[in-house]
Amino acid sequence: GAGVSQSPSNKVTEKGKDVELRCDPISGHTALYWYRQSLGQGLEFLIYFQGNSAPDKSGLPSDRFSAERTGGSVSTLTIQRTQQEDSAVYLCASSLQTGVRETQYFGPGTRLLVL
């Protein structure tokens, strides 16, 4: 069965440009999460979607970051006017439902490099 997929796998962009990162969760998973992993660091929570509920955006570092989830499935994380400090691996995860005991399944990540 297919796991969580993300695209592109790598993205190099120039400072100031906008980028879009895509996540395809596991089919049937209602919860979707975005994390950022900076070099040598752990995962930093960015945003969470659960079904049709309003997303929890509390982890987004600035208003240059936004995300949407269309049709309860595919999600897009958009970074506007990218800065060099945005360089990181952006990981997406999904889980069947929301709950402490729900396993989050991670995609391989998108490696973003802002020059």
Add this chain to the structure above:
Amino acid sequence: GQQLNQSPQSMFIQEGEDVSMNCTSSSIFNTWLWYKQDPGEGPVLLIALYKAGELTSNGRLTAQFGITRKDSFLNISASIPSDVGIYFCAGHRTSGTYKYIFGTGTRLKVLA
């Protein structure tokens, strides 16, 4: 964002040796998770712990939820080359919901 204190940051060990790493927090957690991340991949869940004092094994891996609820450790017995990777702990607070706080990772390298 807040992160857990995880140690050691990295370690080189000989194949066949046992490995131990731990994670500590200043806050009480009600769930501890241990993940492994291979190069170029996302983290994969190894062990989940839900009760203080709980000791859980998964093959050669054993993890424990500390009695104080502020720490957890992971042991790997008889390491093999494929154990190489980054191991992350993650904690879930009693007052939190789905937001896990992650450790900074332990990079393990196994010398054959």
